[in-house]
Amino acid sequence: MFYENYIEKNKAWIDETFEKLDKKLARVAVKSRDKIPYTTVDGVHNDQSQDNKIFGWTNGFWGGLMWIMYEQTGNEEYKKTALRSEELMDKAFYDVQRFHHDVGFMWHILSGANYRLTGDTAARNRNLLAAMTLASRYKENGGYIRAWNGTWFGRNNDGWTIIDCMMNIPQLFWASKELGDDRFAQIAMAHADMAMRDHVREDGSMNHIVVHDVETGEMIESLGGQGYGVGSTWSRGEAWGLYGFVLAYMHTGEERYLDTAKKIAHYFIANVADNDYLPLVDFRAPEEPVLYDSTAGVIAACGLIDIAKNVPEHEQKLYISAAIKILKATEEKFCNWEENEDSILQMGTEMYTKGIHMPIIYGDYFFAEAISKLKGSEFNPWLK
Numbered sequence: 586m587f588y589e590n591y592i593e594k595n596k597a598w599i600d601e602t603f604e605k606l607d608k609k610l611a612r613v614a615v616k617s618r619d620k621i622p623y624t625t626v627d628g629v630h631n632d633q634s635q636d637n638k639i640f641g642w643t644n645g646f647w648g649g650l651m652w653i654m655y656e657q658t659g660n661e662e663y664k665k666t667a668l669r670s671e672e673l674m675d676k677a678f679y680d681v682q683r684f685h686h687d688v689g690f691m692w693h694i695l696s697g698a699n700y701r702l703t704g705d706t707a708a709r710n711r712n713l714l715a716a717m718t719l720a721s722r723y724k725e726n727g728g729y730i731r732a733w734n735g736t737w738f739g740r741n742n743d744g745w746t747i748i749d750c751m752m753n754i755p756q757l758f759w760a761s762k763e764l765g766d767d768r769f770a771q772i773a774m775a776h777a778d779m780a781m782r783d784h785v786r787e788d789g790s791m792n793h794i795v796v797h798d799v800e801t802g803e804m805i806e807s808l809g810g811q812g813y814g815v816g817s818t819w820s821r822g823e824a825w826g827l828y829g830f831v832l833a834y835m836h837t838g839e840e841r842y843l844d845t846a847k848k849i850a851h852y853f854i855a856n857v858a859d860n861d862y863l864p865l866v867d868f869r870a871p872e873e874p875v876l877y878d879s880t881a882g883v884i885a886a887c888g889l890i891d892i893a894k895n896v897p898e899h900e901q902k903l904y905i906s907a908a909i910k911i912l913k914a915t916e917e918k919f920c921n922w923e924e925n926e927d928s929i930l931q932m933g934t935e936m937y938t939k940g941i942h943m944p945i946i947y948g949d950y951f952f953a954e955a956i957s958k959l960k961g962s963e964f965n966p967w968l969k
């Protein structure tokens with residue numbers, strides 16, 4: 586009851602914010618129908634659907650956002666754009682060697698959502714194909730899913746894992762259920778257990794990148810990745826872990842994943858509470874320069890809402906109140922509702938050293954997902 590009462594108290598703000606989302610997105614859905622946006626240039630969505638850009642890890646978010654809005658409103662224009670996005674993404678299947686661990690991000694919330702909302706079997710097939718390539722990246726020695734292909738800043742990245750991959754494994758849980766074959770879920774759980782051991786630090790902060798010995802699977806070192814440096818806390822990595830572990834709990838019922846999500850949440854909340862509920866790019870970096878990442882806040886808010894729904898009533902307040910404070914602060918400071926700008930969430934940041942304070946498509950996606958959860962939607966695109 587606490588959760589429901591708390592939502593009721595905030596209902597006017599939730600409804601008003603959803604109306605703003607719908608008003609803006611209903612127009613942009615038609616305008617950007619033939620694009621796969623990543624950001625905006627002079628207020629206009631760019632397009633990732635051409636050439637090698639089709640393999641970009643963020644390409645599922647636009648269509649995924651359209652499915653969230655369709656599920657909430659029933660507006661067919663959203664569905665048309667989501668379907669078009671999936672069609673554009675088909676080009677990627679002609680060169681699967683280029684696939685990487687982010688095929689979960691790319692297809693689970695796009696084709697997976699399509700299948701779950703419409704029953705389309707071609708969409709199911711796309712998501713299964715993506716899940717099979719994800720499973721094929723599993724390294725037995727170490728029990729983890731390899732991250733990228735090739736090199737990162739000149740270093741061979743065989744044996745590397747990144748915390749972000751916690752958001753890819755929901756696709757594997759889904760595939761196990763669809764096929765009645767628990768191999769996929771076993772890989773997902775092995776990876777989650779590795780992440781608990783090697784990525785999550787004692788205090789709830791996180792290693793972004795972990796390098797493993799390719800023979801023994803032992804952790805050799807952690808790298809700074811997209812945060813400030815080695816030993817720092819990249820806030821979006823923190824958010825990926827927070828939401829990823831609560832999703833792993835929701836898929837498996839294993840308490841250790843919920844406990845881990847809570848531990849990460851406590852660290853995240855303590856850090857944003859000190860900063861008007863707006864996340865900096867890194868929680869463990871010098872005071873200057875002041876760099877924000879609005880996307881970390883909205884991803885974490887989705888996870889916090891789901892934690893609140895999965896803990897006993899007397900524990901709910903910490904998580905749901907933090908989620909709503911983050912979303913309200915984000916809406917007030919970082920959302921652009923003007924017609925001359927295709928994106929909504931501003932002040933996203935790719936990494937500490939690059940792509941600072943810009944709109945990024947997953948910011949809009951997770952903001953809409955969070956508001957739709959608060960509206961009472963039972964459709965979680967990351968679940969089965």
Ligand code: GLY
Nearest residue numbers: 642749811821935
């Ligand atoms: N998964 C990469 C990022 O969050 O930037």
